[in-house]
Amino acid sequence: RSHFYTMILAQSLPCILLFLYLELILRPRKYGFYQMFEPQIHSSTAQWVYFGHQFLRSVVILSFVPFGANRLIAVRNPERY
16 A cells, blocks of 8 residues: 555545535534524634634645645656655
């Protein structure tokens, strides 16, 4: 098993987490499904939801850097890869 498959797995996990976060937390909040469970939404809830979204989005974006570096090394030194 090469490092390429390990990196693919490491890159897919944040993408799956971001998808679940969007579908289970952000989308129901957008359409007001949480208001029936919590009658008074605090402003700190919105801040935590925004922080979680930005954090996961940054992890997904930054996970492309090692993947790109691996491909660059494979192109520059194909005999060592």
